[in-house]
Amino acid sequence: MFSPTESVYICHARAKGRLAAVLLGVVLLFFTALVVTLPAWAAxxxxxxxxxxxxxxxxxxxxxxxxxxxxxxxxxxxxxxxxxxxxxxxxxxxxxxxxxxxxxxxxxxxxxxxxxxxxxxxxxxxxxxxxxxxxxxxxxxxxxxxPDPALLFARLKVLMPTAKRVFVVYDPGSNGWLMKLAKEAARAQGLELVAHEAHDLRSAVRLYQEIFSVADNRRDALWLPQDSITVDERSILPLVLQASWNQGIAVFSSNSSHVRRGVLFSLYPDxxxxxxxxxxxxxxxxxxxxxxxxxxxxxRDVQSTINLRTAKHLGLNPGRQQGFDTTFPEQ
Amino acid sequence: MNRRTIARLTAAALAVAWSAGAHAAPQSEEEELALAYGDKSFISIASGTRQPIARAPSVATVVTTEDIAAIGAADLDEVLETVPGMHVARTASGYNPIYVMRGIYTQYNPQMLMLVNGIPITSVFVGDRSRVWGGMPVENIARIEVIRGPGSALYGADAFSGVINIITKTAADLDGTKIGLRAGSFNSRDAWVLHGGEWSGFDVAAYLRVGATDGQRRTISRDAATALGTSLAPGPVNLGRDAIDGRIDLARDQWRLRAGYQQRDNVGTAAGAAQALDPKGSNSSKRFSTDLTYQDANFGRDLDVTAQTSYFYLNDRSNLVLYPPGTNFGTGAFTDGVIGNPYKWEHHLRFNLSALYSGLQNHKLHFGTGVQENHLYRIQETKNYTQPVGAPIPLGALVDVTDSAPFLRPHSRNVSHAYVQDEWAFAQDWYLTAGVRRDLYSDFGGTTNPRLALVWETAYNLTSKLLYGRAFRPPSFVELYNINNPVGLGNPNLKPESIESMELAFAWQPASTVQTSLNLFRYQMKDILRFVQNPDNSFTAQNAGRQHGQGIEVELAWEARTNLRLSGNYAQQRSIDETTNQDAGNAPQHHIYARADWRFMPSWTLNTQLNYIAGRKREPTDTRPAIADYRTVDLTLRNQKRSGDWDFAFTVRNLFNADAREPSPAPGLIPNDLPLAPREYRFELSHQL
Missing domain, CATH: 3.40.50.2300 (Response regulator)
Known part of the structure; x- marks a missing residue:
């Protein structure tokens, strides 16, 4: 039979035992976490x-x-x-x-x-x-x-199956490497890529004039690359948008914010x-x-955005199944 | 290509040729990223949830979570004040918001429909959001859509002067856990936690906020008790409150389950329920809502189907000292004051089914149907007075009149509806949207509301719209069934009030960095519900008024520099009460809002906004001089994620301490109107875990 003192002592001993077990558990948990979360470091x-x-x-x-x-x-x-x-x-x-x-x-x-x-x-x-x-x-x-031109062209063909020719005006200094890939990608989609080099705004404007003078809205489209020289936001883009709207030419862009401005579609990084x-x-x-x-x-890791207002204007009917991630206008 | 375009392209080439050298310079990191990711506004859209495809064409404003943060808003009303055509006024009782749109101003403001995730939060009692509102925090709001003008053809009841749809954050809007703290003037303090993630295959979003404030304490110099000699005026408005807000959002595949809870305690009486200061009175409310939604965008070929069932519970409790102790109307002294303690409970159950079909060439069909039950199922009232026609008479003690003579007895209303709408592309760049909705009410019968919208995509940067719409506002239970209150007796023979509106709207982007819009509107209200004086001096609800109005709204947004955005709007309106042929009163004839967002250093933004309210005439029955104009300026300095994942914001509202006031009700028992907050400081700190 235990005396009261002994029972108090035993209670303390039990409490100490529980405390030790808890501490041991915490330490084990810590090391387990360390081993699990830092295997590379540990090894x-x-x-x-x-x-x-x-x-x-x-x-x-x-x-x-x-x-x-x-x-x-x-x-x-x-x-x-x-x-x-x-x-x-x-x-x-x-x-x-x-x-x-x-x-x-x-x-x-x-x-x-x-x-x-x-x-x-x-x-x-x-x-x-x-x-x-x-x-x-x-x-x-x-x-x-x-964005990979192959993905852009594939998206164009889905939206506009009649497309046969894609125009682009580019600065070879920044987009020369991409055009090499684009030519191959266009061919794979049954498209002809008509790529014009431009080294300054003046020559870019002249080339856009030539493109719009020959473009046929049933078979031609215009691609705007990420190019601050040939796709100048303040001067070139509004006029390209106006000309394409008036002539019903599909314009797609590698710069997604152009879609809000009136470009048909774009791809942006996922x-x-x-x-x-x-x-x-x-x-x-x-x-x-x-x-x-x-x-x-x-x-190649991209998401897509479309301007439904422009699509309607061009007489295109993008179904929901085509799965654009973002649509404009917002309302 | 026409000659004009060739000439413009050539001119552009000449004009910009000088800048070619600048373009040859190496691009900054941000310029390079902007070429790939688009501008800042696109990034905020693309990184958020997918945007809904256009519904009915309408004049709408979308406020994003980025806008809300930029202006340092802590409450929904601070955001809504920035919307073109909208001004947030205040009631004397509780300083509840009155969302004044296009000159339509009423005390209970049932003409503005407020939705949370598309579901109404309207109380059936007086048609507002709740008699004990206590504000709505903004941390969990992903965006706010405000539609101006009638929208009953799609939204049904109360989409009369406009619709406010609050979209809460989902798991896609939240990445991990974020905690926040805010403290500031008037002993205001808030703490919140937001979480978004995945759990057992569910997308989970959760929000919890706890807050309290003593409220601003500007002085009411005279009130309704001043003439009785017992007034507590001059004295401060009472705007303290404690608040708890919680929300959870679970989504998996096509299913979404949401629940929200709002509790308000110790809500001050502001300028008093009877327009007599009441520092002892206190209110509380509980609101609970839940919905289960199924949406399948590919339910069938070209068919998008949504089914939704929702439940809304609302309980308001008010313990009021309507007039101060010692008040005597000549019917005996109220030694403890005139005391009234109305409590009420209501719940709403809804089921809606809607579908969008786009399988027909040149047509997009939207149709839906639904049923709902609105049940004000319990009333409780204690008071120490009785009020036959004339002045209140003391009962000597607080008496429970719930069963004998309450202000209202429980009632319910069943509503069913069906609508159809077609967007028809009848020629290139021309669209005609025609829609009609029929609502059947168990109490007053049916109402049919059409809408027509003709949209012309005039040019690549110009859209023109001509809109017609009709809307209704059903009588509230107070207007139908109120009893034992001679200043507001119900009338079960009411019909809904209605509005017809015509609008001409233009959206024009004159340059790549400038967006503008212009709206011109004209409206006609009929069968306005008012309490009309009877021969025995009591008042009964009647369809007894007409009002018409017209005005314009102009908006401008200019990306002046890569780090500076200027935006603003101007709204002008003139509304006439046809009974008196005078200005309908209280609403501003001119409202200017201007805003500048300046990113003066990486991660540092300074926002300034100016709000100018002018031209508020009195109601025809109010002989006081016109309400003084006011202008307030706010500043918000924000630092985002500069050190670790901490965000910091400092806001000063009403920087120049303007004496801003909102109108007190006619005839002016509070003669000097309702003072708004003086200069106010706020500090906010949030941390992404």
């Missing part, structure tokens, strides 16, 4: 990091979405480094080495510049840029933000899917230990 595995521009909204949100896609594909959180033009490269390198980083996914122009300044023994892939000079692009894989693609490239490099493929590739 000293090669890791992926993301370098992206430290800019404000709404573009920051875009990069965050791409990073969500990267982490989704990687199956684990990745180290993230927002960078600016004056980021300390030395400190960044030290941190990447500590993390055992072997591949960097560089997002945006600033992300790419920073990654290029790192040591050659850290591989990197690039996303979130429109185009890079060929000399830089051949060093590593770059997924451009320019950020989550783009992140997955970039992570897939990075994982491939980790596995093979080599870049494999290098150079620019167009964006």
């Amino acid at each position: 000293g595995e090669d890791r992926i990091a993301v370098i992206y521009p430290d800019i404000g909204e709404p573009y920051r949100g875009i990069f965050e979405k791409i990073i969500d896609g990267i982490e989704d594909q990687a199956g684990t959180p990745v180290a993230k480094y927002p960078v600016q033009y004056d980021t300390d490269i030395g400190a960044l390198k030290s941190s990447l080495y500590r993390q055992n980083t072997k591949v960097v996914i560089a997002l945006g122009r600033q992300g790419m510049k920073t990654a290029a300044a790192l040591d050659r023994n850290i591989w990197f892939v690039v996303g979130g840029v429109l185009t890079v000079p060929e000399s830089e692009a051949r060093m590593q894989p770059v997924i451009s933000l320019s 950020n989550m899917a783009l992140g997955k693609s970039l992570a897939g490239l990075a994982q491939g490099i980790l596995t093979s230990g080599d870049y494999g493929w290098r150079g620019m590739m167009p964006l």
